Amino acid sequence: MRRHARERPEAVALRFLADGEDVVTEWSYRQLIQRVSSISRRLAEAGARGERVILLYDSGPEYIAAFMGVLQAGGIAVPTYPPMGQRPLSRLIGIIQDAAPRFVLSTARTRDTQARRVAELSGHGALEWVASDELPTRESYEDVPVVQDQPLAMLQYTSGSTGSPKGVMVTHANLLSNCETIARWLGPSEGRRGGMWLPLFHDMGLLGGVMQPLYSGFPLLFMDPMYFIQRPVRWLRAISKHRLTLSGAPNFAYELCATQIPDDELQGLDLSCWSEAFCGAEPVRSETMQRFAARFAPYGFRAEALSPCYGLAEATLLVAGKPAGTRLRTFVSPRQEDGGEASPEAPRELVSSGRVVHAHRVRIIDPDTLAECPPGKVGEVWVHGPSVAMGYWGREEESRQTFQATLPDGPAGYLRTGDLGLLHEGELFISGRRKNVIIIAGRNHHAEDVEQTAEAAHAQVRKGGVAAFPVTAGNEERLVLLVELKPDGRRTEAEVAAVREGIIQAVVAAHGVRPHDIFFGSVGAISRTTSGKLQRQTTRQAYLGGVLPALKVAP
Template sequence: MVRTLVDSLTAHASQQPDRIAYRYLVTGDCDGEVQEVTYGRLARRARAVAAWLQERGLAGSRAMLLYPPGVEFVGAFLGCLAAGVVAVPGVPPQGRSQNHRALTRMKRLIADADARVILGGREVIGALEELERDLPELDGIVRVVTEDIPDDAAGSWREPGLDADSVAFLQYTSGSTSAPRGVMVTHGNLLDNERLVTERMGHTPDVIAEHGHELFVSWLPVYHDMGLIGPVLNTVHLGVTATLFSPLHFLQRPERWLTAVSRYRPHTSGAPNFAYELCLRHATPDLLDRLDLSSWKVAFNGAEPVRAATLRRFAETFGAAGFRREALYPCYGLAEATLMVTGGSVHTPPTLLEADGDGPHAGTADAAAVGCGRPGPGLTVVIADPERQEELPEGETGEIWVAGASVAKGYWRNALATRETFRAVLAGREGRFLRTGDLGFLRDGELFVTGRLKDLLVIDGRNHYPQDLELSAELAHPALRPGCTAAFSVDDGTDGERPVVVAEVAPDAAGEAEKIHDQVRSALAEAHGLAVRDVVLVHPGTIPKTSSGKIQRRATRAAYLDGTLAVLGGPTAP
């Protein structure tokens, strides 16, 4: 009987010890150095780490995992599960030059989780020693380089007494609208969501055999739920092979992703919408000639708004390399539901609904609403009026509520937030629901996500979704970077709330700033009937984003009000 993912790992290690579990491209290139770990080796490493933790009496405590991209993280994560230790994936520091925001987040997570041990690679643990003076949170916390734990330690591992309700790990939310919260994902949640991923993405035994067990290629960060639950843990769940490489190597050369898909021919690979846009920018004729994407059956797209225009252009451009439109796979999920909530049907093109209205983009592929598929078996999705807590009829927009075995236990040490988010009651429905904070509607059983409840702009009594305003702004001028625009409202004290648009543009577009301002204002007036209070153009990479790449509109608004945005040509003030 499989009670945890560790049971799955043990079975695969026994039945196919020499099969490659993970292949890691050290340089991001298929012809560069490649590290491989078999199921037999992975099981030994997991048991060795587990035994080390058990011998120090750490069962039941929290362990912060701070690893650079690579396979060592997987052994440590599974080792925590095997020891009955609650894993806490985090972003590792990068020495003295590390990003201040990442360091602040790490400090917050260590304190909130009350971590007793930090597991990491040699360089990471060394970097923590240098940062110790700036990190009083490290006092009394054991730090260990898991590479130094010998395989022989596996012999003293003892199976922990776990059940479905035991917490497996804390998945800290990305904090797009609030401070990060630790979602308590149980072993039962994890197994149920792996079941849903398997079912929704068509990972049947026949498909696995057809692809020679090559199921995933992924560069997604493993400290985020999409990269962890999908490519990394579904691999262990099914006993297949995944090819991994660093997010940084993808960002440096986006064609590496497509090249790895072409080389290893996986069934499934995906990313947020911005990654598909980056690939489109680098789609040279030479690259298209070198690629064969015909084996790619599930190109999942989630974690941020899915753009209809991106789907259309990606299918058209990479069709020359064998990519099929039917492989496009918009999906929806969140950490509070472990990961996956809805997903499309394999071998079926995504559903696009033309936008209503008379704006310049209405009725076009650019403005179409994108269907994110249907919930898997055992998961219930309803649309609710968040104030009246009543279910809305099909077609009406409201808050997305979810119920099922994948819904997590709650927030770590936050009873109030747990009660508000995880304990919602719906008139006429039994059981409790998860309030996602996301807005959407159902049509023919398919979910269409329209925005965030807390990001909603209410101007002159009308609701406006920031994603709609951002898309209209980005389409107004080619210098605006896709997925790098934030729309929010500010009360000017006289006319009430008015929209502000902050958009990243290339530095060489400064000469066109006036023209860009005018075109953005015109686009929002025509498409949405809005008079924009301000359009602010900022340098690339300066709009605040979460660890998963989502726009942080509240943080951008705060920076706008504080006059701290990295504005082209100088600072701005409200």
């Protein structure tokens, strides 16, 4: 960033659509580095080196300046977002209790409205709040030092686990490695113009959407995610109007655009500039890619621009990607394996995530025998390379098991991703997950957390009587809950309906997702091991096969 500011200080670094459409805030590299240095100087004077610093901002340029300011001061950035209702507040409190930060960086408004409540609920009354919008902008920045001896850059908290969030320890070396890896994957950056609406606290939004343009030196246009959710066409209009060449999102966003935007909103749209359309953060579906390409071909979009990719926070971000401009490849798996069990939905057309990126290695391992799988056979995806993070903050044993996996014929330090996939003709295809994570609209929801919420939603739910799992409906992943109630032979349909409504309200409030279906089963409907451990995949298969025993109720 300093080099960009010295060599071309007035070149545009960031453009922010403040209203999602027309109002543009623009920062040059000079303006950005001045804000970064102002924040860095304040943090350095307060002794932030080596300390965790919570970032509590809505999307905007100040969030980016704050993140880079923490890194420059030698602090450890902890990206998150201001509380808006009970769900985000509980997640923020969980992060604060886990990370034990000393500082919170935010705006004056957020500090004044949230500081007391956050201190009371988290039990961390000694938090030092710094309002970056109250700091004067420094005209000079060369006199502000860059701390070089702090290896840990950030804690990237994995999304969805509201009960026990896990902070991935990402080092400066990890960040630089992933930036260089993505730069090699994308190729020369001359003429590239990026665009994004992804959340800045999310790894794909912050590291891929923001860090990469700053590293490679091409301009970024971005907006708050809520403007896309309100009207998905805003994303496409921004690409068309500002002639963006690089932009992307999870699969659900492409599906929304392909199926939910009325034709009359597309008048005047020109997507011929969009040459790099990446797709990641959740399973990429062949039908969605085909539907999107067909819908927007009349508006100049080219199918070869679609670029599915695979990555995860534990590997900083990118692991594999399809180069833009190449043909989309698929693979029909005759038996998709999910947690070691054949799925009743097979066969399924898997989409290639492309080839493994520079300096990294992927191996497909049988999770039970730890033998390497031959090409075309599904196993767990193991990753080795310089972008693999240090581990989870404060979780030594879990870090060792996840980040330090070993094979007899390979180096130590493989990351066990928990994802299932296969290699075919040198390309990676992701087929499912072993870990109990449900991905909806690009966000991770841990099954255990959702089950706990549903169980506590109503007194009639049996203890341990909820199983949460995903199903595919309408080409998207949806949440299904199997619920067992306490024995009561006189329970009426109205009483069951009241329980259903209570569960829906609790899950929506706590996780921001509405269940696609709540199936009330008889006692024993949930499959379990002999030791009583819940078997979600077996239960899911019984649900899909229509063989679950239903709860009997009185009229």
